[in-house]
Amino acid sequence: MNVIKCTDLTKSYGQQKALDNLSVTIEENKITGLVGRNGAGKTTLLKILAGFWRVSSGEVNVFSRKPFDNLFVSANTMFVDDQMNFPTALTLKEILEQAGRFYDNWDMELAERLFDYFSFRPGQNYSVLSKGKKSTFNMIVGLCSRCRLTIFDEPTTGMDTAVRKDFYRALLKDYLAHPRSIIISSHHVDEVEEVLEDVLLVESGQKFLHMPIEDLKEYAIALNGPSEDVNKWRRDREVLHTKTAGNNTYAVVTNDFEQHELEQINLAGIDMSSVSPGDLCVYLTDRAKGGIDDVFDKA
Amino acid sequence: MSLTKPSLAQTVLKQFWFKLKSLAGMISSLIMLQLIGLLFALGASSNFYTGSDGVFDLQISYYSADLVVVFTMLWGFISAITMKTKAYREDDFVFVTNRLSSNLSNIAYLLAASVIGGVTAILSGYLLKVVIYLLFESTPIIHTGLTDSLVELLSGMLAASLFIFMFAGAGYLVGTLVQLHKAFTYITPVAVIGFILLSDRISDGHLLAEVGEFYFNEASLWLLSVKTLVTAGLLLAGSIGISQRLEVKT
Numbered sequence: 001m002n003v004i005k006c007t008d009l010t011k012s013y014g015q016q017k018a019l020d021n022l023s024v025t026i027e028e029n030k031i032t033g034l035v036g037r038n039g040a041g042k043t044t045l046l047k048i049l050a051g052f053w054r055v056s057s058g059e060v061n062v063f064s065r066k067p068f069d070n071l072f073v074s075a076n077t078m079f080v081d082d083q084m085n086f087p088t089a090l091t092l093k094e095i096l097e098q099a100g101r102f103y104d105n106w107d108m109e110l111a112e113r114l115f116d117y118f119s120f121r122p123g124q125n126y127s128v129l130s131k132g133k134k135s136t137f138n139m140i141v142g143l144c145s146r147c148r149l150t151i152f153d154e155p156t157t158g159m160d161t162a163v164r165k166d167f168y169r170a171l172l173k174d175y176l177a178h179p180r181s182i183i184i185s186s187h188h189v190d191e192v193e194e195v196l197e198d199v200l201l202v203e204s205g206q207k208f209l210h211m212p213i214e215d216l217k218e219y220a221i222a223l224n225g226p227s228e229d230v231n232k233w234r235r236d237r238e239v240l241h242t243k244t245a246g247n248n249t250y251a252v253v254t255n256d257f258e259q260h261e262l263e264q265i266n267l268a269g270i271d272m273s274s275v276s277p278g279d280l281c282v283y284l285t286d287r288a289k290g291g292i293d294d295v296f297d298k299a
Numbered sequence: 300m301s302l303t304k305p306s307l308a309q310t311v312l313k314q315f316w317f318k319l320k321s322l323a324g325m326i327s328s329l330i331m332l333q334l335i336g337l338l339f340a341l342g343a344s345s346n347f348y349t350g351s352d353g354v355f356d357l358q359i360s361y362y363s364a365d366l367v368v369v370f371t372m373l374w375g376f377i378s379a380i381t382m383k384t385k386a387y388r389e390d391d392f393v394f395v396t397n398r399l400s401s402n403l404s405n406i407a408y409l410l411a412a413s414v415i416g417g418v419t420a421i422l423s424g425y426l427l428k429v430v431i432y433l434l435f436e437s438t439p440i441i442h443t444g445l446t447d448s449l450v451e452l453l454s455g456m457l458a459a460s461l462f463i464f465m466f467a468g469a470g471y472l473v474g475t476l477v478q479l480h481k482a483f484t485y486i487t488p489v490a491v492i493g494f495i496l497l498s499d500r501i502s503d504g505h506l507l508a509e510v511g512e513f514y515f516n517e518a519s520l521w522l523l524s525v526k527t528l529v530t531a532g533l534l535l536a537g538s539i540g541i542s543q544r545l546e547v548k549t
Contacts, residue, residue: 052392052548063302069547075305075395083549085389087321098317102394104303141393148302 001028003181008058011044018044020205033196034185035281041205042185046153050079080142081153086126093122105146114140131158143174152184168195190278203285216277221255225270241283314404325378332374336367340427364424368459371416375467383474392548402539409467417460454520461527468534475538
């Protein structure tokens, strides 16, 4: 079953299109990473899915319903970002209790254990928490609500490395125990990589690619060696990224080499290495704009 | 995990209880405002001297907590605007909600708050008289209002609550308009004042006086209830209508 189905989804503000004819389908019980550069349309997409923003044109379905202002979708969707507003009059403990009243699948026991583990105090007020602590608390609310669709928009903002690791581990463990559809948007693909099943890369409001993370890891290959040799192999192939230093060229090309070709490359003394999904996403989305080097080279 | 199917009524009820807790600050600001109102009311609202033929000297001082009721109406107006400011408005949307349930629970809260405000405002009149008797004037109080029948007391409370609710409705509409566009923060007062001035020029009567007459000089409790509730209903329905045009949350 599909949890999310978007067809030609467009969201525009005047002339500007935050989302531009985006069509995507997300299956049930998968962890999908939503990746893209700043301003690519990630948050816009997520807020539309959560029912906060209306679409300008096209169609979007969450649980086979239109999500905008929909009570059913709201009850089964949890949206976590760093703008979460909790009433200042309530203590952290009271917020958890209120969340439990609203969400039928709420797991108070887990919430309390996480609460203690991350050393929150029941009487604390949300507004005095540090940025990282707020994100941690948001994460607890997000996980324990056990909503069928759980959306994390940049969930690790301000968290330190240890807490980030804990977060991804907690997410994975809870997901395995209670499978549900999870979407995580992040700039740090390499960090979320290990929990993801699928990656959805958006650029300029359009779907750039949507594939299993395993395929993405195989998508491209990096060649590093004497420019002459590397250039020979990169010809006729899609080059995603190149960097030349002296007589040495580092090129990232799509990986459609046959086995015997790979052996030849190896014999020619060219280093082959895999490209991390994080780097790959940057290269893929860089192509349109050119890298930061271009800015300085043209000067 | 199963999908949960929420009903509108249940959600509104949950949000209402949620708001009773999360908007507790509003009730404490009500208490503060009423205390300030009482402080102002300590000065007699009217003094009446008579006699002075050398034998008798009569002074009648009239103390009333009307000012507290006025302050409470103002509080209702401002509280309703505050509810619609970003900080409070979006509190709903961390949990299960849609715009309608959010608006309905806000209205339920405003109604409850208006009743609390109305009851306490009327009761503060008695507190005022006690304070004056104990602290300032030890002359016997001829009429405390406590001799009023229970029906009179209750109808006073009801009327005060209804007025407060009507003002809250107006505040809610203003808050919603501001949400529609920030410019309404200054367009609204300018439009209201402009309208009053304009109507003064083209007609004989004074608009404010007539409006005041229409609402506040109504002798029948039933008619008063109808007038205030219909007005509040229109204001709130307008607010809900406007908010349907907006995005759910920023």
